[in-house]
Amino acid sequence: MTASTTDPTVPSPDERLPITESQKGLLVVNERSPGHAVYNQLVRFDIDPRIPVDTVEQALATLVAVQPAMRQVFGMLPEMHARITPPPSPAELPLHRVTVRARDYEEAVEAAQREIGRPEFDLAAGPAYRFATVRCTDEPRASIIMADHHITLDGLSIGPLVQDLEEALSGRLTGEAAERRRVAREAAFRKELNAQNRSVGTENVAARSRDWAQRLRTVPPLVLAPLPGRPAQTAFTGDRVAWHLSEAETAALAVTCRRLEISPFVFLSGLYGAVLARHGGVPTVLIGSPFMARRTVGAFDLGGFFVNTLPVTIEVDWTRTVDEHLGKVVREAVDFCRANVDVTFNRLVADVRPDRSSNRNPMFSAMLAMQDTFSAAPDGAAVQRVLEPGNGTAKFDLWLGATPVDGRWLFELEYDRQLITPTMADGLLTSLRDAVRNALRDGSRPIADLFADASAALSVRSDGWTSPLTGSTPWDWVSAVAERRPDAPAIEDATRRLTYGELLAEAERISAGLAARGIGPRDVVGLAATGLCDTVTGILAILRRGAAYLPLDPGLPAGRLEYMIQRAGCGFVIGEPPAPGVPAVPVAELASSTDPIPGSLADPSLPIYIMYTSGSTGQPKGVQMGHGPLANLTSWQIAALSMDTETRFLQYAPLGFDVSFQEILPTLAAGGTVVSRAPADRRMFPAILHRIARTAVTHVYLPVAALRPLLQVAAGRGTRLPALRYLCVSGEQLVVDDDVRAFFTAHPHCTLVNLYGPTETHAVTSHRLSYRDPVWPAHVPIGIPYPAVAAYVVDTTGHLAPPGVAGELFLGGDCPADGYRNDPEITAERFVADRFAGSAGGTMYRTGDLVVRDDRGDLVFLGRVDTQVKIRGYRIELGEIEAVAQRIDGVRQAVAVVRGDGVDRELGLFLCPAADATVDPDRAGEVLAGTLPTYMRPAWIFPIEQVPTTPTGKTDRDELVRRAEALLLERQAEESADDIAYADDLERDLAALWAGVLGVEGIQPDRPLVEYGAHSLNIFTTLAETQERYGVPVPLVDFFASPTVRTLAALVRAGRTDEAETAR
Amino acid sequence: MTIPADLDTTIAKYASVAFDDSTPLLEAGLESLSLLRLAVEVAADDDAEIDATRLVDLRNVGDLKKWLGELAASRSEEGVTR
Structure with a gap:
């Protein structure tokens, strides 16, 4: 073939060439992320330093001339197209020249990479490439850096480019030869583009794409580092961590691939898939990967963007062996993509119809690129080494590049800095390294065993708060205070006050009354006393007899009380008779006992209380809690909440809620005063606020749902609480906003403490916030454990999870209860041997709560493992939606709920207006649409006057769902088939x-x-x-x-x- | 046109171990990129097209030789192997 301007196979500069489907996709992505230069890529060629400067620069011009793809510029209308610009002379090349001393060489290379790699390319005007040369003055070293826009060159292009550059640098491609090659390549390029466009749309391809899309829609989204507040849009800033395999490891990898008859790509896809499944907590992951889609034979010498990036579906069954996973499951998954490489990514996306509200790739968040398309240079070659360095960007949440460098595999993980922290990236690299090494060592093990436990030190890192207790039982603690300060106030009721001396004396008398009725060690005594004084003396008297107390709230249904009494083996009740058939004696009658007061039988090896917690089966479960965990809790609390003789703790919680223990006994152990909530009603926030202010309490502990309403009343009335030092909350996820924060800014002496712990362990972790904290995360962490408590995050592989990996929380150390009273079967299910403790005999409680450790090591609660809120596979943070909604003007409180199942599952939102304000649901919907990704937007919004709560003070979401059903039915009835109404x-x-x-x-x-x-x-x-x-x-x-x-x-x-x- | 006997010699340039027709491609060290290089070499006609979806069906050296044979033959026909 000879060069000729009339040759019809050679494109003229004005000719519009049809671009590939992949290029079209990239043009869209490029347009959607302006200012980020995300698709700029770098290649570093280390070359023979003896080659003269002029030769190098001429070679670069030749390279651009013989690779028409590099000379593309792009237009949008009437349809997306490319034109080929004329070849540049060496003088016209965008070229940055650097000469440095050897000691500065690598820094100079990196600086040159930034210099030419970071600025955006103008794809309409071109050129979409830049070069830099770095030469060394005192050592024989020279490098060429090339930056280009990905839309011009795919990964497979590097091979042909290296080949051309090699020939040009070594003088084999010059003059006529270069010109002949230019003409031939332009013709081949045009033919390839035409072939690509010809093959896009047969009906057979369309049908396969539809089937494939249907399967892809069932794959859950992969969300790495699923921390609340994870941005939906990012600026694509990236960083890399790398692992260069040893020669032995590289050889072992080749052996394993041959043994299983798989390619390194299948090997890596399978292990990378397992790493992603572990870190994303999902059973199936999609890995984007470029598949070769050049069609004409002539195109294999061409650079260009001819790949088709397709999602490889990796199913991870943790019990499957590594060999079966790689040799069968993953191999078939990759073969499926290879057999369907004619289904373009764009077509597949159109058929899958994923959520497009973020600026992420719509199909997959993780990518795998094999950068092994050029072979190692022989000795004496002009191009001695080829590297593809990072450019400070991240196109995906996570990208794995595999490049052979110096005969060994280099695995690089490139991660989005806004989504994945450096610590979490290290965790991913560790998982990858473990998986690869273990897979090479033994293919017969289950995939779950490819991984190791993350550092156990994180599980037992505590906040360190601890204070000594006098004696080993609550009776001892209170007696010690009574001995030192008999006249100090211990209890303040609405109508009575008790000093420590009086408290102890009355408790002793009641215990004599109990002894007279045969109550002793290991008995369970129901407590249904009214009034704080009687309740506390009753507790102490029961404990003094070595018995355990069972709170019996008279407000509970009779059937439930009966069940609790019978199930707990309770044969005696202090207070009013709550149920027939159980002897019940009022406090006053017990206290009037004239029997001699027996000695204390309080024993730290016996249980303290039985508290009933609602069970998933519908029947409540009685948690029997021993002395050890409660002593540990008390020791922590006195120190952590600065409790002493000046402490005045409001007793707000119902007695049947374990928080009541924290309000009463640590306060008494510290010599402080327990102050009753009564006469204020638990749900009347103005009255509660008044009581808090009037009694000058220093410590208040509320259910999360009560926090905002209480603080809003305070703000509305301008009430100041100068005595308040600690405001504790627990019970559900704490979401704070500016209103909450404003209270603590106005009360700099007061600290907000978020506590977490199921009844089965009592509170075990905490996180605090105060005016000192510059950032208040909306979704407040549950923090870190108390001393002697182990908080294990166990991921889907059964191992301790690294930071950023969600898992079920198991609680060990000195916190699990004895178990469920008289229920060995469920006890054995939930209280299991502590396999992480390093010593035998420990127990850990399986919470069923899903948590994740953030970058600082704080635990963050994500929801229940079994009833996670998921919409179309996305885990939804109701609190995040609520936090956004609460920022809308006129909204006092927002509660998000989920209704329906499966595909009908939808989010709804209730908005409670502020006083004298009204809420416009349409306007609120617009605000939310501007902030939240599509899957997090409520399908409907209703105003509501008051948020309903459960008896323990938690938001009653079930009741809200019932109300929503009714409201939606009403709305449906009102709506008629309206005509389409356009605004203009x-x-x-x-x-x-x-x-x-x-x-x-x-x-x-x-x-x-x-x-x-x-x-x-x-x-x-x-x-x-x-x-x-x-x-x-x-x-x-x-x-x-x-x-x-x-x-x-x-x-x-x-x-x-x-x-x-x-x-x- | 490349005759089948020559194919073994051509394939040997890319294979890492000795092979016969029943040798699985990956055992012979022939990955998809090597297959494409072979295709380019054998076809020698830049206009020939490769249907990449067919590569997945090539399991052993025998399959490969059959495919390369078709590719080489297509040159004398219409330049397209589909």
């Missing part, structure tokens, strides 16, 4: 434009266009057409956030306003 002609015109593009009629202005079949490509071209038609810019990012005709009309109007203002 602009909306009508835009709807017509879309109707034409999508081939559908009657587009609703507020329904997402993706539901009518719009996808990123037709959105892209239609927006380009809109821009041209109306002469205003339409920001893609804003449109994708809410892709409706209404949004588009609003963007056009906003564009017109901007233009008008600029013109003024």
Whole structure:
């Protein structure tokens, strides 16, 4: 073939070439992430330093000349296309030259990489490449750095480029030869583009794409480091961590691949998939990977963007052996993609119709790239080494690159800095390294065993608060105070006060009354006394007899009380008779005993209380709690909450709620005063606030749901609480906002403490916030454990989870209860041997709570393992939605709920207006749409006067769901089949434009266009057409956030306003 | 046109171990990239097209030789192997 300007196979500079489907996709992505240069990529060629400068620069010009892909520039209309610009002379090359001393060489290379790699490329004007040369003055070293936009070159292009560069640098490709090659390559390039476009759309391909999409829709999204507040959009800043395998490991990898008849790509996909499944807590993951899609033989010498990036589905069954996983499951999954490489990514995305509200890749968040397409240079070659360094960006949440460097595999993980912290990236690298090494060692082990426990030190890292206790039982603690300070106030009731001396004397008399009735060690005594004084003396008397107390709230249904009494083996009750058949004696009668007072039988080896907690079976379970854990709790609490003789603790919790123990006994052990809530009603916040202020309590412990209402009353009335030092909360996820924070800013002496712990262990972790903290996370962590408590996060592989990996929380050390009273079967299920303790005999309680450790090592609660709120596979943070909604003007409180099952599962939101305010659900919906990703937006919003709560003070979401059902039925009845109402002609015109593009009629202005079949490509071209038609810019990012005709009309109007203002 | 006897010699340039027709490709060290290089070498006609979806069906050297044979033959026909 000879060069000829009339040769019809050679593109002319004005000719529009059809670009590949993958290029179209990249153009859209590029347009959606302006200013980030995400798709700039770098290649470093270390070359023979003896090659003269002029030769190098001429070689670079030759390279660009013989690789037409590098000379592409791109246009959008009338459809996306490329043109090939003429070859540059060496003088025209964008080239940055650096000469340094050897000691500065690597820094200079990195600086050059930043210099040419970071600025964006102008794809419309070109060129989409830059070069730098780095030479050394005192050692024989020289490198060429090339930066290019990914849309011009795929990973497979590096091979042909290295080949051309090699020939050009060594003088074998010059003059006529280079010119002949240029002409041939341009012809081949055009043929390949035509072939690519020819093969895009057969019906067979379309059918396979639809089937595949259906399966892909069932794969849960992979969310690495699932911490609350994880951004939906990121700026694509990235960093890398790397592991360079040894020669022995590289050889072992080759042996394993041969043994299993798999490629290194299958090997890595399988192990990377297992790592992702572990870190994402999912059984199936999608890994994006570029598949070779060049079609013509001539294209294999061409650079270009001819790959098709497809999702490899890796199913991870942790019990399967490594050999079966790699040799069968993963191999078949990869083969499936290879057999369907003619299904383009764009088509697949259009068929899957994933959520497009974020700027992430719509299909997969993790990528694997094999960068092994060029072979090692022989000795004496001009190009001695090729590397593909990072560019400070991250296209995906996580990317794994595998590159052979110096005969050994280099595995690099590139991660998005806003999603994954350096610690978490190290955790991922550790998992990968463990998985690879263990898989090479022994393929017969289950996949779960590829991994190891993360550091156990994290599980037992505590806040260190501990204080000595006088004696080993609550009776001893209180007696010691009574001996030192008999006249100090111990209890303040609405009507009575007891000093420590009086408290002890009365408790002793009651214990004599109990002894007279045969109550002794190991008995369970029901407690149904009224009034704080009688309740506390009753507790102490029961404990003095060596018995355990069983709180019996008279407000509970009779059937439930009967069940509790019978199940706990309780044969005697102090107070009013709660149920028939059990002897009950009032406190006064017991206290009037004239029997001699027997000695204390309190014994630290016996249980203290039985508390009933609701069980998943519908029947409550009686938790029997021993002395050890409660002494440990008391020791922590006195120190952590600065408790002493000045402490005045409000007794707010019902006695049947374990928080009541924390309010009463540590206070008495510290010599402080327990102050009754009564006469204030538990749910009347103004009365509670008044009681707190009037009694000058220093410590208050509330259910989370009571915090905001109480603080809002305080703010509304301007009430100040100068005595308050600690405001503790627990019971459900604490979400704080500016209102909550404002209280603590106005009360700098007061600390907010978020405590966590199931009844089966009592409170075991805490996290505190005060005016000192510069950042208040909306979703407050549950913090770190108390001393002597082990908080194990166990991931899906059964190992201790590294930071950022969600897992079930197991609690060991000095906190688990004895078990469920008279229920050995469920006890054995939930209280299991502590296999992480390092010594035999320990017990850990399996909480069923899903948690994750954040970067600082704090535990963050994510929900229940079995009833996680998930919508279309996405784990939903109700608190996050509520926090956003509570920022809307006029909203006092927001509660998100979930109703329905399976595909009908939807989110709803209740908004409680502030005093004298009204809530506009439509307006609130708009605000939420501007902040939350699609899957987190409520399907409906209703105003509500008061948020209902359960008896223990938690938000009653079940009741809210019931109300929602009724409200939705009403709404349905009201709605009739309205005609489509467009706001104006602009909306009508835009709807017509879309109707034409999508081939559908009657587009609703507020329904997402993706539901009518719009996808990123037709959105892209239609927006380009809109821009041209109306002469205003339409920001893609804003449109994708809410892709409706209404949004588009609003963007056009906003564009017109901007233009008008600029013109003024 | 490349005759089948030559194919063994050509394939040997890319294989890492000795092979016969029943040798699995990966055992012979022939990964997908090597297959494509072989295709380029054998086809020698830049206009020939490769249907990449078919590569997955190539399991052993015999399969590969059959495929390369078709690719080489297509040159004298219409330049397309589909």
